[in-house]
Amino acid sequence: xxxDRPTPSLDEIEARLREARRGSAPAHDPSAAxxxxxxNGRGGLGLAFRVGVDIVAALVVGVGGGMLLDRWLGxxxxxxxxxxxxxxxxxxxxxxxTVNGLGMGVGFSPPPAQDGGQSNGSSSDDRQSNQSSSDDRxx
Amino acid sequence: xxxxxxxxxxxxxxxxxxxxxxxxxxxxxxxxxMILAALLATGLLIVGMRNRSLVPxxxxxxxxxxxxxxxxxxxxxxxxxxxxxxxxxxSIFIFILFGNLLGxxxxxxxxxxxxxxxxxxxxTVFLFVTILALVKHGLHFFSFFMPAGTPIALAVIIVPIExxxxxxxxxxxSIRLFANMMAGHTMLKVFAGFTVSMGAALGAAGYAFGLVPxxxxxxxxxxxxxxxxxxxxxFTVLTCIYIRDALELH
Numbered sequence: 001x002x003x004d005r006p007t008p009s010l011d012e013i014e015a016r017l018r019e020a021r022r023g024s025a026p027a028h029d030p031s032a033a034x035x036x037x038x039x040n041g042r043g044g045l046g047l048a049f050r051v052g053v054d055i056v057a058a059l060v061v062g063v064g065g066g067m068l069l070d071r072w073l074g075x076x077x078x079x080x081x082x083x084x085x086x087x088x089x090x091x092x093x094x095x096x097x098t099v100n101g102l103g104m105g106v107g108f109s110p111p112p113a114q115d116g117g118q119s120n121g122s123s124s125d126d127r128q129s130n131q132s133s134s135d136d137r138x139x
Numbered sequence: 140x141x142x143x144x145x146x147x148x149x150x151x152x153x154x155x156x157x158x159x160x161x162x163x164x165x166x167x168x169x170x171x172x173m174i175l176a177a178l179l180a181t182g183l184l185i186v187g188m189r190n191r192s193l194v195p196x197x198x199x200x201x202x203x204x205x206x207x208x209x210x211x212x213x214x215x216x217x218x219x220x221x222x223x224x225x226x227x228x229x230s231i232f233i234f235i236l237f238g239n240l241l242g243x244x245x246x247x248x249x250x251x252x253x254x255x256x257x258x259x260x261x262x263t264v265f266l267f268v269t270i271l272a273l274v275k276h277g278l279h280f281f282s283f284f285m286p287a288g289t290p291i292a293l294a295v296i297i298v299p300i301e302x303x304x305x306x307x308x309x310x311x312x313s314i315r316l317f318a319n320m321m322a323g324h325t326m327l328k329v330f331a332g333f334t335v336s337m338g339a340a341l342g343a344a345g346y347a348f349g350l351v352p353x354x355x356x357x358x359x360x361x362x363x364x365x366x367x368x369x370x371x372x373x374f375t376v377l378t379c380i381y382i383r384d385a386l387e388l389h
Contacts (some may be wrong), residue, residue, distance in 0.1 A: 026233050049315075050315070053311045053314050053315050053318070054307075056314065057307040057308075057310035057311030057314055058307040058310075058311075059305060060307070060310050060314075061303050061307040061310055062303050063308045065303070065306070077259055083303075086296075086299050086300055086309075087303050089296075089300045090300045090301070090304040090307060091307070092305040092310075093300060093304055094304055094307065113225075133328055
């Protein structure tokens with residue numbers, strides 16, 4: 001019974017594996033693109049939630065830090081007031097970076113490899129062009 | 140108890156232990172599930188990889204899949220240089236994933252729905268990344284808080300904003316995970332509670348109408364399992380991105 005199907009040799013298995021991998025490799029890229037598309041389609045709610053969390057987190061840190069400063073230095077209510085606005089600014093900056101697809105980074109700067117001499121004026125354009133490449137970093 | 144949607148988040152001691160130096164050392168349900176998650180994850184990998192066969196068994200497939208998934212994540216999001224931090228990222232991922240998924244079993248406790256747990260995880264990541272950057276770049280690390288090309292005059296405003304933005308990372312990381320898990324589990328419980336209260340109020344007709352929330356809950360549980368994966372994934376991706384930021388300080 002079993003003689004009818006001889007055991008495939010390792011070479012044959014290897015060839016089949018390679019074929020299977022080659023078959024799956026192109027399939028992998030569309031699936032990745034599909035994943036990105038799905039990300040964008042689903043993005044509305046997910047992005048809204050992320051943006052909300054980003055603002056809240058920065059405000060929590062700002063207000064909490066301000067209140068701690070007040071307690072230590074006895075400067076109430078100035079620490080709270082100043083840190084509240086700084087926290088709000090930080091939150092909005094987080095959102096700006098998130099929405100532009102600049103990654104999560106504090107102190108983000110566009111990779112210098114993209115084009116050599118970038119001045120201050122063109123850096124915002126750089127960030128825009130960098131958007132697509134860092135898109136896959138968005139979650 | 141049955142209709143209180145927040146009852147599931149209560150911390151209860153499982154094994155009462157005496158207080159030591161003012162600390163309650165009792166083993167709580169939260170701690171039990173954390174230990175369980177760690178044991179299950181370790182067990183899955185050890186048992187799965189025991190045979191190391193060329194043709195993997197089911198368990199070995201799961202273990203290899205997990206490994207490759209996280210390895211790819213690290214490679215794509217943190218760069219090749221970050222591969223030596225793979226064990227750290229993998230531990231984080233699998234612990235959160237198991238915590239989320241264990242919570243999907245009815246009657247279990249979801250420890251990732253507690254902000255103190257997620258904040259501890261996020262703070263671990265934050266400290267790790269900060270120390271990594273400090274060790275790697277020394278004092279140059281602080282240039283992080285001054286984006287390239289900022290006029291010196293603006294430093295007074297920009298530096299505190301960037302510092303707050305940096306410090307808000309662990310907070311947003313932990314809030315994201317905890318809020319997703321807690322909201323999902325509360326929602327499930329609220330919908331399930333509708334059926335119970337309808338049945339109590341309207342009798343047989345109430346139970347008939349009560350089928351609607353049950354059907355909704357079936358869909359929601361599927362969604363929650365997706366969220367459980369997604370949130371573990373998001374936490375891991377962000378960890379990788381932070382590691383990349385620390386390695387490639389601009």
